[in-house]
Amino acid sequence: MVSPVSAQNPSSDESVSRDLERAEEYEVTVAGGSVLGANRYQISTGVIIAARYADKLRRVALVALGKYIPKDVIIRDIAQLNKDLYHEIVEKRKLGKLDLVRITVTLHYDENEKRLVFDDIKISAFVNEDECKQAYEKELEDLRRQVQELSEENNKLKESLNKIKEIIQA
Template identity: 50%
Template sequence: MSTEEVNRDMERAEEYEQLTPRTTALGGNKFEISTGLIIAARYADKLRRVSLVSLSKMVPKDIIIRDVSELNKKLYDEIINRKIDKLSVIRITVTAHYDADKKKIFFDDVKIQRYYTEDECKRQYEEIAKENEKLKSEISTIRQKLQELLAVNNF
C-alpha cells in the first residue's frame, strides 16, 4: 500500500470515528468490528478503515494494515465462493484480538451477512411457489396412482 493510500484511509478513518463508531469493546485486547451495511465491492476499504479507527490506539498502523489485508484476502475467497455479487448489500462482523507479544491481530467469528432487495425476495418467493405447486401436483398424481393400485388389488 502506498503512503498516499494509508493517509487517505487514516483521514477517512478519523471521519468514521466521529460519525459512525462500528466497534464494540469485548474486554482486554478484544473487539467486535463491523463494516455496517455496504456494497460487497467496498468491504475491504471499509473493514480496513474501521479497523484503523478501532485499533490504532493500541496496535501499530502497519500491523493493522498487514493483518486486515490478510483477512480481506480470505473474505474475498468466501464472498466469491458464496456467489455474492459485487453490488450486493452485505455486513461483515469479526472479532479481533491483538497479541502484543506476537505483534499480530487474530480474527475470529467472521460473519458475512447478505441482504436481499425486495425484488430479489419476490423472485425467490415466486420460484419457491412454482416448485411447491409442482410438488403438490406430483403428490396428487402419486396418490391417484396409489388409489388405483389399491382398487385393483382390492385393499
C-alpha cells in the first residue's frame, strides 16, 4: 500500500522503482526520445490525457536519457519540469484532466552543473472532433447569415437603382 507521503512525493523510492520498471517496458515498446547531438536530446510524451503527462514524461525521460545521464539527475530535473508544466497546463491554459496533450522537450545535459537544461518545451493541446464540429457549424451559420444580409442589401441597392433610373427617365 502506498503511504500518503509517497503518493504525494513523485520522487519517493517506491515511485522511482515503479517508474524504472515501467521505463524498461517502454524501452521495449515505445521510446519517445531522440539524440540530437552531443548532450542534446528531444523527448516526447506522444498524445496522452493531461492527467497522465507527468508520469509519461518521467518514464520517457528515463528510457531515452537513462543510458547517457545519471537517473537521479533525470528524476530530479524532470520533477521540477513537471511542476512548471502543471502551472502552464492547468492554471494558464485551463486544460482539463481528460484533454489530450503532447509534450515535446528539447534539452541538453550540463555536465559541469550536473543538470538538465530545457531549451525548448512545446505543449500541443488537441481539440476533440465534437468541439471542431461545433466550431465549424457555428462559423458556417455565421457565414450563411452574412450572405443573407448581403443578399438583402444587394436587393435594396437594386431597388434604389431602379428608382433612380425611373426618375432619370421621367
